[in-house]
Amino acid sequence: MRSQKYFWASNLRFLRKRKKLSQDELAEKLGVTRAKLNAHENGRSKSPPIDDLLLCADFFRMSVDTLLRIDLSKLSELKIRDLEAGNDVFLSGSKVRILATTVTGNNEENIELVPIKAKAGYLGGYGDPEFISTLPVFQLPNLPKDKKYRMFQTEGDSMLPVPGGSYIIGSYLMDWKFSKETPCVVVTENEGISFKMVSFMEEERTFILRSINPLYEPFRIRAEEVREIWKFEYSMIRELPTETLTLQQIGLGIAEINRKLEDLKL
Template sequence: MKEQKIFFGINLKFLRERRKISQEELAKKMNVTRAKLGALETGHTKAPQPLDYIEISNFFKISIDSLLRVDLSKLGELKLRELEAGNDIYLKGGNIRILAISVDSTNTEQTQYVPLKAKAGYSDGGYSDPEYIAELPKFKLPHIPAEGTFRIFPISGDSMLPIPDGADVTGQFVEDWTTLKPATPAIVILKGQQDMVFKLLTFQNSENVLLESLNSAYAPYTVEAEEILEVWKFYAYTSKEMPEAATELNMIIREIRELKGRLGK
């Protein structure tokens, strides 16, 4: 059985530095010595007292489970604020989670394909089910970078022309999608829907996300941030169809979108 890594020490140091609190200051607030706090941060105290966990959890408003089992430094600021607000992965089943992936016999992560017949099951809970993910078709693509998690999704419709109907879009998993640039093309997995959408994503604020199509015939729309389950940033696409030649109107629309993206930085 694989040993479970414990993040308590590095999380304690990360949270303290995030608050810009010195070891001496935090030690006074915790009513412990600076030496003990230093030992907790470096992991030299192998068996901290239960009261230590409780006091640190109460002070930083992060559950003990998250302090122990989640590398908080890998989460975005928005997700950290959600944890502090009580939207905890272990307490309330929030969106912060460990991504279910599949690896080969050499422990190399594989790129998986979500076929059309599996799309409904994926958005209906399969995305977080390791057994479901393990059953998806697996590929080792030569052009995929070694770093990051990638997945392939088939798209339908003409809302993202010139990327044609039926194309397979390869996306890279984005843990903190609030850091994406405006109008980033991405596969977006939404709650309560039996499908997934391929759109230009713009994070507007902590509550709303704008989704737009490349095809101007489709109006942009807004979804609530809490409705988003996953975001996969566009990496590449494959298709049996040749893309149509760009029209003057499409070129103008693209230039406008690129200008909006630059102004939104």
């Protein structure tokens, strides 16, 4: 039987530094000695007392199981805030979706790029921090800090007027219960990475994926097949869209032609 790996010491140290507290400050808030806290953080407490576990779980607003069994340093800031808000897999019993991400030297989240050539690898490595770290990354100014962003390159013409080869920036969605049809990048087991208009059928626990291009039929996928959903935020295209005329412009053009024909009759 494989032994269980625990992350108590590293998680305690990670969460303290995340709150920008010294060992003295955290020890005072917890009501323990600095020596005891230091022993916990350095792994010298092989069997932490249950009182200390509960004390830290209450302070950091996470379950004891999460503090022990999940390497919190591998989670995004967005996911940690989600755990603090009470959406903890061990508290709610729901299936946790752990998002692998990368950060800058200042602990700011990058925007990772998933080009077409990396799509096959992404399907197998979307949850692997080592794979995600191999993707190109960049930063954009003035983006809200409460969202996690990722960029995907599109293929085909199913979402025209957004042409194939364009780049879609999406924000990571934890809640998949859409109130209305929403443009999203969806990562699934069988369909791969798709940029579609997405609707959620809650009673059936299925998604309807619709292309903007009417030549493509909508299709359904079960919620269990979905691995990630990224809500459309921005797009980058490599060519200007083909100019199209509105009905009003066409009507004005016809009226002008008719006027000129009337002038010729005179």
